[in-house]
Amino acid sequence: MKRSVKEGRGVVKGAPSGFAISLMVHAAAFLLAGMLVVFTVTQKEEKKFVPPKPVDRPKMKLKKPKVKVKKSAKPKPTTRIVTKVKRASMPDIQLPEMSGMTDGLAGGIGGFDLMPASALPSLLGETMSIGNDFVGTFYDFKRDRSGRSISYSAEAKDQIIKRFFVSGWKPSALARYNRSPNKLHSTTFVIPTCNSSIAPEAFGEADVEGNFWMAHYKGQLVHQEDITFRFRAQADEIIVVRVDGKIVIGVAWPESGCDALLAPLWNSSDSESRKYWLGNNTSEVGDWITLKAGVPLPMELIMADNGGLACFMLGVEVKGVEYEQRTVGGPIFPAFKTEEMSRDLLDAIYDNMVPEELSLTNGPVFKDYGTVGGVKVAKSRKIAEKLEPSTRVESVPSSGLRVWSMMDGKSIEGEYVARIGDKAVLKDARGRQKKYPLVQFSRPDLEYMELSSPPSLSLSASFKNEPRCSLEDGGSTGVPIAYRYVYTANVRQTSSTAYNHELNVEFYAIGEEIHGDKYVLLQRLEQSFIPTKENDRSLRFSGDEIELPNFKFGDWVVDQTQRGLEDDGYLIVVKDKRGEIIEHKATSKWLFEHYEQLKNFPVRRFMDKTVTRVFPTGPPRAFY
Missing domain, CATH: 2.60.120.380 (Jelly Rolls)
Structure with missing residues (x-):
């Protein structure tokens, strides 16, 4: 056992030197490879700038612009305006009022609201x-x-x-x-x-x-x-x-x-x-x-x-x-x-001044230039200003004879009498009547017949009113000082025959003084329509709200007469497309009798029964 151990040690002893050499060889190889990779990534080929070839452009000779100048031309003389400046002391300054600013332009521009044409100043x-x-x-x-x-x-x-x-x-x-x-x-x-x-x-x-x-x-x-x-x-x-x-x-x-x-x-x-x-x-x-x-x-x-x-x-x-x-x-x-x-x-x-208290038409006018125009009336307001009467062209009475153009090229002279079924009845100069088929007449002649046979109409008017009370001490006093009126005109066709032409409707609302005998044109309305099945052959239209004063003064005033204006009726006039009156209704006879003057009379102004402009009735002299 020992021998074998010794032999093993001998082999181990020589191993480190070979292993070290192997590591060194591999490390050198890896290092070389890394250097090659890094060199390849980081080194880029440097590009050289090559300028483009010059472009040949055509050369043009520059010419000095010439301007024609008239030798006789001279500059226009200028006017120099010189003003003397007068230095003034600083005025008292007040910051502008900010209330109402949130309304913007919708709130109106102060000082430029135009007064309605119908309103008194x-x-x-x-x-x-x-x-x-x-x-x-x-x-x-x-x-x-x-x-x-x-x-x-x-x-x-x-x-x-x-x-x-x-x-x-x-x-x-x-x-x-x-x-x-x-x-x-x-x-x-x-x-x-x-x-x-x-x-x-x-x-x-x-x-x-x-x-x-x-x-x-x-x-x-x-x-x-x-x-x-x-x-x-x-x-x-x-x-x-x-x-x-x-x-x-x-x-x-x-x-x-x-x-x-x-x-x-x-x-x-x-x-x-x-x-x-x-x-x-x-x-x-x-x-x-x-x-x-x-x-x-x-x-x-x-x-x-x-x-x-x-x-x-x-x-x-x-x-x-x-x-x-x-x-x-x-x-x-x-x-x-x-x-x-x-x-x-x-x-x-x-309207509210006691007679003779002040003269409104005489005396000095405090201005530094002469009067051009101006109203000159009598000292007493008893003399009325009469309007220029409107010109009415009276038609010359005729027999009603006219020339009718027939479809076959012929012409017939006669007076239109009536339309019966599919025929028209004409009367000649001798008074003899004869029927002609409608198909023989031209379109203008057929329209003349239709306009000469206007529909039957029902005319009426109505109004709604509500009181307006004065404001005082935090709210309404409950005492009316005026009534607000809304007038409505109604026109309805009562005949069954179709009428396919435009009708023009004029409406006039009339007021009267509560304390006097003068009248006022309260409102003038106008509307047009063609009576059809869609509108039930009728027209209904209303005007803007108008206010009529209605009041009396306190107990300390001698005269306790109720003052102001109240409704006094209306006039309705209906005309065809030619301007001919085909129907009218008046609550008072004098209104239609003076219709020509009423057409041009100013709204909210005072008049008498001849539609002549007059001054309003003021309080009596024993008013106070």
Whole structure:
């Protein structure tokens, strides 16, 4: 056993040297192979850039452009405009009102809403300026700038106005309160007794209660000739006028709190103060003002009210002028105005102004250029303005004979009598009647027969109305001041014969004064249709909602007559495609008798039974 072990050790002893050599040989082989692989991967053939062959391009000779210039041509002379810059002191700045901004363009653009053609002008001004007017801004003291309700009272309103006066009439003193984005432009300040809601409605704030508001107007006072005058004014609740930075007249309702507000600022010592009635109280007399020809002075006016009834009347008295006397005594002073009043504005004022309180058509016009046009009417409104009658071409009476063109080329003279079955009956000049087959007539002749035999029609009209109550003290008063009407006209064919031609339907809604004898064209509608089975051979159409005033003043007013307008019937006229009247219905005979004048009469204007334009009936002289 030992021998064999020894032999084994001998063999083991020589093994390491051979194994080591073998490892070295293999390691060298692997290393060489790795170097070859790495060299092959990392070494890339370097590419050399070979430039492209040059391209031969044709060469062109450049020529200098030539421009033909006339030797006689000279540059046009230019005009240099030089202006003198007048540096002014920094004005009082008020941040723009942000309320209503969320409406975007859909909310309308303030100052550019056009007045509907049928509406009478607002007594507080128009949305469009004519240049020589006063720009008005409306403030609601019941809401803050963002439109949120705030606490309010008559005393609070007086204090707000007082701070405004103390600030020098700066709008920034009113910055906390809601200001309407809409502006009005007024040429006069004659607002007879009415509901206080007239102001927010005029400025596009119809949902605002008619109380605790103020309107501020700014403009220029100028006359084309030297003139010395003073204001005569009355207000319910307060009106103050400032010219060239000085208050020249201030009027407040007696014992309202506003009179105490004005006392430290202005007082009238004239013996005629509170002597003559103007509006719903006696008037104050202002300070004398002298204007040099064409030299403007800044003028501002504020009017404000606590609610209920409102009244603002501003007249002028020119020094040295004698005026027509009232029936009850006292002069009739002219209204202050910067433009001749339009006929529509006269209607709007006369509707609620006691006769002879102010002259609207006489007196000075405060502007620095001559009057072009303008309404000139009589001193008394008893004389009506008559519209130019519409021209009606009377047709020459004829025997009805006409020439009929037959399909065979022949012509027949005769008068159409009737259509019986498939034949037409014609009557010749001697009165003899003869039947002709319809197939022998031309298409124009057949149409003439159809139009000469219009269908029988049933005409009617109806209306729906609902009251509108005034807003005051946080909600509706429950007392109607107007009714909203929607008129509907109905036309229905009652005959069975088919009529395949267009019919034109005209509808006229008529109103009448509750307190007078004048009438008003409330609405004019027009619609066309062809009576077919699909529309049940009938037509039904309605107009827009219209509002008719209907009210009476408070118990302190002597006259307790209900005032306003009410429905007084209608006229419906149906014409064929030729314009011939085939049917009509009138609730009063005089309407159709004067249909030609009614066609061209302005909507919402006053008239008598001859459809002649007249002034509305105002309150009686013993109104107060």
